Amino acid sequence: MSITTRAAFVALVTLLCLTVAPSAVLGQDGDLLCHLLPVEQCAFAVDSNGDRCVLERILSDDTYVCQTSDIAVGDESPVEYIETDHCIAACGAERMTVGFSTDVFSTRGFTTKLCSPDCRDRCANLADLYSNMVAGEGVTLAELCGEHKRSMLMSEYSHEYYDDMAPAPAPAPGPAYGAAAPSPSDSENDLY
Numbered sequence: 001m002s003i004t005t006r007a008a009f010v011a012l013v014t015l016l017c018l019t020v021a022p023s024a025v026l027g028q029d030g031d032l033l034c035h036l037l038p039v040e041q042c043a044f045a046v047d048s049n050g051d052r053c054v055l056e057r058i059l060s061d062d063t064y065v066c067q068t069s070d071i072a073v074g075d076e077s078p079v080e081y082i083e084t085d086h087c088i089a090a091c092g093a094e095r096m097t098v099g100f101s102t103d104v105f106s107t108r109g110f111t112t113k114l115c116s117p118d119c120r121d122r123c124a125n126l127a128d129l130y131s132n133m134v135a136g137e138g139v140t141l142a143e144l145c146g147e148h149k150r151s152m153l154m155s156e157y158s159h160e161y162y163d164d165m166a167p168a169p170a171p172a173p174g175p176a177y178g179a180a181a182p183s184p185s186d187s188e189n190d191l192y
Contacts, residue, residue: 031048032046034067034068034069035066035068037053037066039066039096040096042055042064042066043055043093043094043098044082044083044088044097044129045081045083046073046077046079046081047079048079048080049068049072049079050077050079051068051071052069052072053066053067054066054067054071054099054100055099056099064098069100071100073125073129083123083125083126086123087123087126090119090122091113091127092107092109092111092113092114102133102137105134111144114127114130115145115148120145
Protein backbone atom coordinates (compact mmCIF):
# COMPACT_ATOMS: atom_id res chain seq x y z
CA MET A 1 0.00 0.00 0.00
CA SER A 2 1.46 3.38 -0.94
CA ILE A 3 1.77 6.20 1.56
CA THR A 4 -1.11 8.21 0.05
CA THR A 5 -3.38 5.16 -0.19
CA ARG A 6 -2.53 4.21 3.37
CA ALA A 7 -3.17 7.76 4.61
CA ALA A 8 -6.52 7.81 2.83
CA PHE A 9 -7.43 4.45 4.38
CA VAL A 10 -6.49 5.66 7.89
CA ALA A 11 -8.50 8.85 7.35
CA LEU A 12 -11.55 6.83 6.22
CA VAL A 13 -11.34 4.47 9.21
CA THR A 14 -10.97 7.43 11.58
CA LEU A 15 -13.96 9.17 10.02
CA LEU A 16 -16.07 6.01 10.35
CA CYS A 17 -15.05 5.59 13.99
CA LEU A 18 -15.97 9.17 14.78
CA THR A 19 -19.39 8.89 13.16
CA VAL A 20 -20.31 5.36 14.25
CA ALA A 21 -18.94 5.33 17.83
CA PRO A 22 -21.15 8.12 19.19
CA SER A 23 -24.22 6.44 17.72
CA ALA A 24 -23.40 3.34 19.75
CA VAL A 25 -24.51 5.19 22.90
CA LEU A 26 -27.35 7.10 21.28
CA GLY A 27 -30.90 5.88 20.88
CA GLN A 28 -32.93 6.02 17.68
CA ASP A 29 -33.75 9.68 18.23
CA GLY A 30 -30.12 10.61 18.89
CA ASP A 31 -30.62 10.65 22.64
CA LEU A 32 -27.87 9.59 25.03
CA LEU A 33 -29.15 6.48 26.81
CA CYS A 34 -27.50 5.11 29.94
CA HIS A 35 -28.00 1.44 29.13
CA LEU A 36 -26.06 1.89 25.87
CA LEU A 37 -23.01 3.47 27.52
CA PRO A 38 -19.86 1.42 28.02
CA VAL A 39 -19.45 0.69 31.72
CA GLU A 40 -16.21 2.72 31.75
CA GLN A 41 -18.20 5.88 30.92
CA CYS A 42 -21.31 5.20 32.97
CA ALA A 43 -20.65 6.62 36.43
CA PHE A 44 -21.50 10.33 36.64
CA ALA A 45 -22.98 10.43 33.10
CA VAL A 46 -26.31 12.15 32.48
CA ASP A 47 -28.80 10.93 29.87
CA SER A 48 -30.86 13.05 27.48
CA ASN A 49 -33.76 13.29 29.94
CA GLY A 50 -31.54 14.70 32.69
CA ASP A 51 -31.44 11.44 34.66
CA ARG A 52 -28.17 10.26 36.13
CA CYS A 53 -26.65 7.04 34.89
CA VAL A 54 -25.61 4.57 37.57
CA LEU A 55 -23.10 1.75 37.37
CA GLU A 56 -24.42 -1.45 38.93
CA ARG A 57 -22.57 -4.67 39.67
CA ILE A 58 -24.20 -8.01 38.96
CA LEU A 59 -22.86 -10.29 41.66
CA SER A 60 -23.91 -13.59 40.08
CA ASP A 61 -21.47 -13.24 37.19
CA ASP A 62 -19.29 -10.37 38.52
CA THR A 63 -20.07 -8.01 35.65
CA TYR A 64 -21.16 -4.40 35.48
CA VAL A 65 -24.09 -2.76 33.71
CA CYS A 66 -25.04 0.84 33.16
CA GLN A 67 -28.60 1.78 34.07
CA THR A 68 -30.74 4.88 34.32
CA SER A 69 -31.32 5.99 37.89
CA ASP A 70 -34.31 7.85 39.30
CA ILE A 71 -32.04 10.74 40.26
CA ALA A 72 -32.40 13.82 38.05
CA VAL A 73 -29.70 16.45 37.75
CA GLY A 74 -30.14 20.00 38.99
CA ASP A 75 -30.60 23.08 36.84
CA GLU A 76 -26.86 23.81 36.79
CA SER A 77 -25.83 20.37 35.50
CA PRO A 78 -25.39 19.47 31.88
CA VAL A 79 -27.67 17.00 30.08
CA GLU A 80 -26.42 14.37 27.61
CA TYR A 81 -23.10 14.41 29.36
CA ILE A 82 -20.28 11.98 30.05
CA GLU A 83 -18.06 13.22 32.87
CA THR A 84 -14.52 14.25 31.93
CA ASP A 85 -11.39 12.62 33.29
CA HIS A 86 -10.29 16.06 34.53
CA CYS A 87 -13.36 16.42 36.76
CA ILE A 88 -13.16 12.81 37.96
CA ALA A 89 -9.61 13.50 39.19
CA ALA A 90 -10.25 17.07 40.41
CA CYS A 91 -13.20 15.99 42.56
CA GLY A 92 -11.58 12.82 43.94
CA ALA A 93 -14.10 10.53 42.27
CA GLU A 94 -13.50 7.08 40.75
CA ARG A 95 -14.46 6.30 37.16
CA MET A 96 -15.86 2.86 38.09
CA THR A 97 -17.96 4.03 41.06
CA VAL A 98 -20.84 1.64 41.69
CA GLY A 99 -24.13 3.16 42.80
CA PHE A 100 -24.59 6.33 44.84
CA SER A 101 -23.41 6.41 48.45
CA THR A 102 -22.34 8.97 51.01
CA ASP A 103 -19.66 6.50 52.15
CA VAL A 104 -17.32 8.26 49.73
CA PHE A 105 -17.17 11.22 52.12
CA SER A 106 -15.23 9.10 54.61
CA THR A 107 -12.57 8.30 52.01
CA ARG A 108 -9.27 9.96 52.90
CA GLY A 109 -8.74 13.14 50.91
CA PHE A 110 -12.09 13.04 49.12
CA THR A 111 -13.67 16.04 50.83
CA THR A 112 -10.51 18.11 50.30
CA LYS A 113 -10.70 17.50 46.55
CA LEU A 114 -14.46 17.93 46.38
CA CYS A 115 -14.24 21.29 48.16
CA SER A 116 -11.39 22.54 45.99
CA PRO A 117 -12.17 25.41 43.61
CA ASP A 118 -11.08 23.20 40.71
CA CYS A 119 -13.96 20.82 41.47
CA ARG A 120 -16.66 23.14 42.81
CA ASP A 121 -16.13 25.88 40.21
CA ARG A 122 -15.27 23.85 37.12
CA CYS A 123 -17.18 20.59 37.50
CA ALA A 124 -20.87 21.48 37.77
CA ASN A 125 -22.09 17.93 37.24
CA LEU A 126 -20.15 16.39 40.15
CA ALA A 127 -20.68 19.42 42.39
CA ASP A 128 -24.44 19.06 41.78
CA LEU A 129 -24.40 15.31 42.48
CA TYR A 130 -22.47 15.55 45.73
CA SER A 131 -24.41 18.65 46.78
CA ASN A 132 -27.62 16.63 46.49
CA MET A 133 -26.06 13.70 48.35
CA VAL A 134 -25.06 15.80 51.37
CA ALA A 135 -28.42 17.59 51.27
CA GLY A 136 -29.97 14.18 51.89
CA GLU A 137 -27.92 14.14 55.10
CA GLY A 138 -29.27 17.58 56.09
CA VAL A 139 -26.18 19.59 55.15
CA THR A 140 -25.32 21.87 52.24
CA LEU A 141 -22.12 21.42 50.28
CA ALA A 142 -21.04 24.93 51.35
CA GLU A 143 -21.52 23.96 55.02
CA LEU A 144 -19.64 20.69 54.53
CA CYS A 145 -16.72 22.47 52.86
CA GLY A 146 -16.69 25.21 55.50
CA GLU A 147 -16.61 22.67 58.31
CA HIS A 148 -13.92 20.68 56.50
CA LYS A 149 -11.79 23.81 56.11
CA ARG A 150 -12.22 24.67 59.81
CA SER A 151 -11.25 21.16 60.88
CA MET A 152 -8.17 21.25 58.64
CA LEU A 153 -7.12 24.60 60.12
CA MET A 154 -7.73 23.36 63.66
CA SER A 155 -5.73 20.23 62.98
CA GLU A 156 -2.87 22.30 61.57
CA TYR A 157 -3.08 24.71 64.54
CA SER A 158 -3.08 21.90 67.10
CA HIS A 159 -0.03 20.29 65.47
CA GLU A 160 1.82 23.62 65.64
CA TYR A 161 0.73 24.13 69.26
CA TYR A 162 1.83 20.71 70.38
CA ASP A 163 5.07 20.92 68.40
CA ASP A 164 5.87 24.10 70.38
CA MET A 165 5.04 22.28 73.62
CA ALA A 166 7.29 19.31 72.87
CA PRO A 167 9.96 18.75 75.52
CA ALA A 168 13.45 20.03 74.76
CA PRO A 169 15.81 17.34 73.55
CA ALA A 170 17.77 15.62 76.30
CA PRO A 171 21.36 16.78 76.72
CA ALA A 172 24.05 14.68 75.15
CA PRO A 173 25.29 11.99 77.52
CA GLY A 174 28.49 12.80 79.42
CA PRO A 175 31.25 10.38 80.24
CA ALA A 176 30.14 7.16 81.84
CA TYR A 177 30.16 7.01 85.64
CA GLY A 178 33.61 6.07 86.83
CA ALA A 179 35.30 6.84 83.49
CA ALA A 180 38.22 9.19 83.59
CA ALA A 181 37.46 12.68 82.33
CA PRO A 182 39.70 13.89 79.54
CA SER A 183 42.55 16.02 80.77
CA PRO A 184 42.83 19.65 79.56
CA SER A 185 46.12 18.81 77.88
CA ASP A 186 44.41 16.10 75.76
CA SER A 187 41.81 18.53 74.44
CA GLU A 188 44.47 21.18 73.71
CA ASN A 189 46.37 18.70 71.56
CA ASP A 190 43.18 18.05 69.58
CA LEU A 191 43.06 21.70 68.53
CA TYR A 192 46.44 21.63 66.74
